Amino acid sequence: MSIEAAPRRPPTWIGLGSLVFAVLLVVLEGVAIGVASNRDWGTATALAWVVIALTIVSFLGGFLAVILRLGRRWGIAAMALSVVGNPLVLVWLFALIGNS
Numbered sequence: 001m002s003i004e005a006a007p008r009r010p011p012t013w014i015g016l017g018s019l020v021f022a023v024l025l026v027v028l029e030g031v032a033i034g035v036a037s038n039r040d041w042g043t044a045t046a047l048a049w050v051v052i053a054l055t056i057v058s059f060l061g062g063f064l065a066v067i068l069r070l071g072r073r074w075g076i077a078a079m080a081l082s083v084v085g086n087p088l089v090l091v092w093l094f095a096l097i098g099n100s
Helices: 013-037 042-068 072-083 086-100
Strands: none
Touching: 013 042, 013 072, 042 072, 042 086, 072 086
């Protein structure tokens, strides 16, 4: 009688890590908005550019998770949040809504 090991599930750390990173970036974007409300435009602009660059990184991490099957659902959520949380996309969406 032989006992077979159960098939191992692939690790999900890439997808989950990308999602957590995207959530942290959305929080950092909120901090940038708070700084801007205190009229510290230079710091707010610098934070916004950091968020823009890093949301691209979190999107690519989510994309990698989907392609490599390492936490696909988390990766898809990270990609969606990275797109929606990107300040350039938000400015474009708000301008689109404002022109309606």
